Amino acid sequence: MADGGGVLVAREVSKSIDGVHLLAPVSLTATPGTATVLRGPNGAGKTTLLRLLAGRTDPSSGAVTLDGEPVDERKPATRDAVASLLGAPSAYPDLTLRDHLTLVDATWGRDPATCEERVHDCLVELTIAPFAGRFPHELSSGQTQLFHLALVLFRPARVLLLDEPEQRLDSERRALVTDLLGRRRDTGTTLVLACHDPAITDALADAVIDIHAADAPDAP
Amino acid sequence: MTRDRDRIEDADHVLHGPDGSGLVGRVLYAVYVTAFLALIYAYTVLRAVLVSSDTAWIRAAFAGWQGAAVGAGTLGLLAWGAWWLGGRRGPATPPLPWVDHVVASSIDRAESVRPWWRAALLGVSGCSAVLGGVLAAAVYAAGLAPPAAVPLGVVAGGALAAALCWLWLLAQARASRRQADPPALPPRAALRALALDDLRAHARRSQRLHGAVLSGDPRAARLQVASPIRRGRGLRLRPGRPLLTLVRRDLLGLRRQPGSALAGAVLSVIGLWLCSATALDSTTPIPVTVLGVGLAHLAVGQWAQGLRYAADGLSSSAVLGGSPARRALAHSVVPLLSHVALALPVAVVAWLVAGRAAPAPALLCALAALGLLLVGGHWWSAFRVAHPEAAFVPEMGPFLLALAVARPWLVVLAAGTVALQRLAEAPLPWLSVLALAAVGLGTLWRGRALLRQLVSEGR
Structure with missing residues (x-):
């Protein structure tokens, strides 16, 4: 899955819009095979930092690079390398869960002969195989979160950026996702996630970055 | 009943002051703008097109079965459209706060949602009567119809729209119908049959649709009106290139x-x-x-x-x-x-x-x-x-x-x-x-x- 590269570096990045500070300057370096967990209170800027790391928006100061090149979601190279779960990925209302993964698999040019097997494995791994024939609007909120994780984890990526992957999951599913992410990290994927769950943080984090609200008294 | 109307007036006064919500005024303004634009553009363009066309061809086409088929098809489409729309956004759709705070109270529901039903009826019928009259006037001016076509167009336009509004309301009430309910055909009975959850759903959908249109977000608009797909679950997407x-x-x-x-x-x-x-x-x-x-x-x-x-x-x-x-x-x-x-x-x-x-x-x-x-x-x-x-x-x-x-x-x-x-x-x-x-x-x-x-x- 991770075929070389994936060093993500943010140097003193911050974000302000119209004088409102969304993210105080922060630096991080995430290397392949490591997991970096972003922690902080609501509104501290974790999602904003993840958006900056994904190249979805420009920093107001500082820079983000992937393998030495500026990160920019508009560039195919960035899109090829970075898979992110920042809000719900859009789904086709007329495709079932199984069809979605088949489509993802095909558009990334994988071998059609073994597609079904990969799709099945992914659905089983995330415990949503019983719902393979359901349409996205027929899922509960927890199942929807697992489906979104499946879409993002199923595509090839050297860097995984996840915004609170534990959202709406019960403790059993949280443990399952932790295990899955740990395996992705161990195969050399660069993992950066915002997370409020101490158990997941303890299990995964090689580095923890505490984000302070930009207007907090102890913010840098 | 009078007490219910007093309570509604009180609520309206609290929300909008002594001038009221201005709902009827806004609807009349929409009818006025429609009339203005129809007279300037629809009349002029249609008359010019008809005058420059082969009038014998038009007479022949509309006098035969083709004319009847086009008329029946158009009516069928309009009726289907009104029915389809009623299941998604009915004519009696007050704003969400009004639904939550007034419609949810013990006030007779037919009274609490009636202003919006009346506004929809007035607006659609008014615009349709104006359009019917203007289009008939263009046909008359092109020499394809007698002068009596103009008042006939106004009446037919208004009446057709009123009938479509009624169908629109029935479709809205149909979603709220429970097994033991008798059919609610008169508008008043249909209004009384509307369930709170359905009214909330329609109000929320209306709000989101409005926002989606203003912000140019077609996906959000489509999601609001699309029917969920449940068919063909057993079919599979075959992988390939x-x-x-x-x-x-x-x-x-x-x-x-x-x-x-x-x-x-x-x-x-x-x-x-x-x-x-x-x-x-x-x-x-x-x-x-x-x-x-x-x-x-x-x-x-x-x-x-x-x-x-x-x-x-x-x-x-x-x-x-x-x-x-x-x-x-x-x-x-x-x-x-x-x-x-x-x-x-x-x-x-x-x-x-x-x-x-x-x-x-x-x-x-x-x-x-x-x-x-x-x-x-x-x-x-x-x-x-x-x-x-x-x-x-x-x-x-x-x-x-x-x-x-x-x-x-x-x-x-x-x-x-x-x-x-x-x-x-x-x-x-x-x-x-x-x-x-x-x-x-x-x-x-x-x-x-x-x-x-x-x-x-x-x-």
């Missing part, structure tokens, strides 16, 4: 929504027949050609769901591989091939039956080139960037907003109509075919530019 799988995806989507596929086929056959009739008979009036191109465009839209989904997904995380432009190209295969597949038999039959003013190969190529134009128009619509800022200016805003939305449609209708009309007249029909193909490629190019703009802006 990337572009082939995207084409299969679109076919699978149509198999799961056979109504869309069928509606597209029916619209396409009618539209292509009218387009062929234009190309084969130089006396065909322009409105017939416009209608034909418009129906064919709607048909391609029924088959282009995949293209719209691709456009909707541009703003979210990249899950699919490959470039967005290549994916859009793959999503164009099903609508284009469906159009061409139907164009072939329709053109051959029309050539044999309706006249031979243009050579058959030129007609076939013209309809194929029309397919390019129609798909290009849908690219343009699907990848449309945000509305111009001036669209939010109070006076001219709605007009600019409508223009921004309608621009691809206008280009398609104008280019398609001119090219097909010239096909029957020009000494060199192939020039019209080439011109149509060139404009078709131009719209595709425009759609591609908009797609690139969306991608580069990260929207």
